[in-house]
Amino acid sequence: MxxxxxxxxxxxxxxxxxxxxxxxxxxxxxxxxxxxxxxxxxxxxxxxxxxxxxxxxxxxxxxxxxxxxxxxxxxxxxxxxxxxxxxxxxxxxxxxxxxxxxxxxxxxxxxxxxxxxxxxxxxxxxxxxxxxxxxxxxxxxxxxxxxxxxxxxxxxxxxxxxxxxxxxxxxxxxxxxxxxxxxxxxxxxxxxxxxxxxxxxxxxxxxxxxxxxxxxxxxxxxxxxxxxxxxxxxxxxxxxxxxxxxxxxxxxxxxxxxxxxxxxxxISLPLTRSVALYVLLGVASTVPGGVIVVQNAYTVMQVPTALGARAVSTVVLPGLSAAAARDDHSGFAASWRQALSLASITSLPPLLLLTVLAHPLASMLANGQMHSDKLIDQLAACLAVIAVAQFAASVHMVGLDALFARLNTRCPRLASYALLATSLTVTATSLLVPDDQSRLVVLCASLLAGELAGAVTVIFGLRAALRPEGWIDHAQIARAFLACISMVPIVAFGRWFLSVGAISQAGYVIVLGACGLAAIAVYAGAVRISWIGRCP
Structure with a gap:
């Protein structure tokens, strides 16, 4: 193409x-x-x-x-x-x-x-x-x-x-x-x-x-x-x-x-994110080990968005731009629906894996002086929140690409301001809770709230531009959710096995990795079957 x-x-x-x-x-x-x-x-x-x-x-x-x-x-x-x-x-x-x-x-x-x-x-x-x-x-x-x-x-x-x-x-x-x-x-x-x-x-x-x-x-x-x-x-x-x-x-x-x-x-896009993150880390420093916990959670969030939504948006941006240049309204809408569907498909497995396996993953990440029950519990709760945040970040990312393809910089700018204002508000709220697990979870919730605010802003901007075309492929996203359910038995078994077995650190990493890979393989197979069933 x-x-x-x-x-x-x-x-x-x-x-x-x-x-x-x-x-x-x-x-x-x-x-x-x-x-x-x-x-x-x-x-x-x-x-x-x-x-x-x-x-x-x-x-x-x-x-x-x-x-x-x-x-x-x-x-x-x-x-x-x-x-x-x-x-x-x-x-x-x-x-x-x-x-x-x-x-x-x-x-x-x-x-x-x-x-x-x-x-x-x-x-x-x-x-x-x-x-x-x-x-x-x-x-x-x-x-x-x-x-x-x-x-x-x-x-x-x-x-x-x-x-x-x-x-x-x-x-x-x-x-x-x-x-x-x-x-x-x-x-x-x-x-x-x-x-x-x-x-x-x-x-x-x-x-x-x-x-x-x-x-x-x-x-x-x-x-x-x-x-x-x-x-x-x-x-x-x-x-x-x-x-x-x-x-x-x-x-x-x-x-x-x-x-x-x-x-x-x-320029407001990278600047607002940087300001929100720096303020968040500053507040995290009020909790012993808080910066390390929040940084670990943020790093985990960046991996699935880079490998999923960023890869998808990189590929679809030229096609979206070409359709916008030709005034091909239906072609642009179709490309956008495909981008949103693929971003959702790539974000659902990390959502389930990070939510169910949050505690085992936190135990693996917390090494040395960080390996204490309290800090592991803090990191696990943060990872569960980050699981949803990476999904919102994926939608936000592909939405920004679609708007820029139309040479629209006003709505992305508004989305960046919404991200900053929402994130700072939730971050400030965290100062009202005790300096224990609750504060760090609220800080990670500020990442989620900021990405949600940005995603909602770009979606509303795109819906106005896409009318009367549909803005979402409900059937394909529903199939992806159903395919995600096929991962549950494997992930649940891995969670149970890691909680009852006495395993070395190396064995812990191997079991966790094998569980994740097996679950993603089953999910990919289910998505492929549903895709083949949908296409002539």
Whole structure:
């Protein structure tokens, strides 16, 4: 299915199957990236150890990505992909390449300015990231070392911008595999740099014994890792016929001005989420171990949404954009119903698994000093709430994509404000309850409430745009719920077995994983049977 030929009316079985296959490819790429990211965290911890220098290295590597979010962040693809799709439909590849070049030229100048500002305030960042060190001499060394690290990673702001533009160009041309898996290359290169430091200079280095060698290898190695990621994304964009060629001829381009207006009005999406999360974690810190509990729950929530709804929305966004560009109302509605159905189908198994297996999963996640009955109970209750939150987040995510496909940024902006206001209200309410399990559960409920508020806002915005077409495929979602029931015996047996058996930690993980995989396999089979029964 090309970006210029989305089928009208209800989507055929081949078109739906193609969307499922492509979503599986994206999910596979995301899974590889997440797994290498997990290895990266493990290797950094193993080589650098629990040291102040490890804190500084990890923190400084987060700064460029956070800075990049100021000019575009996750909203970049939501704005660029529909625009490129519509320009391709109207003017062809040459016009799309010219627009992409002007957008990239402007964003590179903006990102270069932010990278320069980041370099200028490097001493301030070094001072802020060293405040927790009590020894004056060690703190002074930490400030100097952290400042150098910030200078070494500052160019990453521009590299992340290029990587995002390359990925968006591939997505607009319905090529997803390389864009999804490319972040894994960044993780692999950084792992290699950390291993080199461990082999050459030893493990557990701290500011007192750090030298220029390991500092430069880690700083330049992390920047090289992002450069490799960006090069892969740019190669992918060039391969699909949409090379990213930055141009400075953007001052009088009305199309570019419209793109930048949509980008500017979309910045609230990542910012509101970040503010809500930071406030939530701040309140969680009032409970001993609360930040770790809430962070674990939030991380668990991110996995199914990334592998499910994010993969689906990545695949359907070009088709939705093409239908909107042609004024194909029925085709757009059919694509939206398919996206909502697939997002629901991929979100239902995690909902059941996290709800029923919340306590065993919490027991597995709580290790070392965290392995106490009270903290495990807290985390289990949080996971049960997160199970519903990830379902709401999936609906919210695909709804945002559909709105951006119509070049609608007003409703997503309102949804982000609704998410922030609702989340902050529930978070503030948590301060009224005792600082025990109840407060942490209410904090996780603030995540659920925020996602629900955002999902309801985008659904109402879409319903108005879809009339008189139907906005939901009731039959397919009902079949998915029925298929989900087929998982219950396996999940219930796994829950019972883990509660009565004396199993080692390794055996616990194996049984929990086997139970989850078996339940998902049964669910997938039931969904497939119902899908075949529905299609001629």
């Amino acid at each position: 090309s970006v210029h030929s989305v089928p009208r009316g209800d989507l055929s079985r081949p078109a739906a199957s193609r969307t499922v296959r492509r979503s599986a490819v994206v999910a596979g790429g995301i899974l590889i990236s997440r797994l290498t990211g997990l290895v990266r965290v493990v290797v950094v911890g193993a080589v650098l150890g629990p040291t102040y220098f490890a804190n500084a290295f990890v923190a400084t590597n987060m700064v460029p990505n956070l800075t990049y979010s100021v000019i575009a962040g996750p909203a970049l693809a939501l704005v660029i992909v529909p625009t490129v799709v519509q320009v391709l439909a109207r003017g062809g590849p040459d016009v799309a390449i010219r627009l992409l070049g002007r957008v990239s030229g402007f964003l590179l100048i903006a990102s270069a300015g932010l990278a320069g500002l980041m370099a200028l305030v490097a001493p301030v960042l070094g001072w802020c990231l060293s405040l927790g060190i009590s020894q004056p001499s060690l703190r002074e060394q930490a400030e100097q070392t952290t400042t150098v690290l910030v200078l070494l990673v500052a160019p990453q702001v521009m590299l992340y911008t290029l990587a995002a533009l390359g990925a968006a160009a591939q997505q607009a041309h319905e090529r997803f595999a390389l864009a999804a898996v490319a972040p894994a290359a960044e993780n692999v290169v950084l792992i290699a740099a950390v291993v080199v430091v461990g082999v050459r200079w030893g493990a557990g280095l701290d500011f007192a014994d750090i030298s220029a060698g390991p500092m430069v290898v880690l700083g330049l190695g992390s920047t090289l890792a992002v450069a490799v990621h960006a090069c892969l994304q740019l190669f992918g964009a060039s391969r699909v016929g949409l090379p990213v060629r930055p141009s400075l001829r953007w001052r009088s381009d009305p199309e570019l001005a419209a793109v930048l207006r949509r980008l500017r009005s979309s």
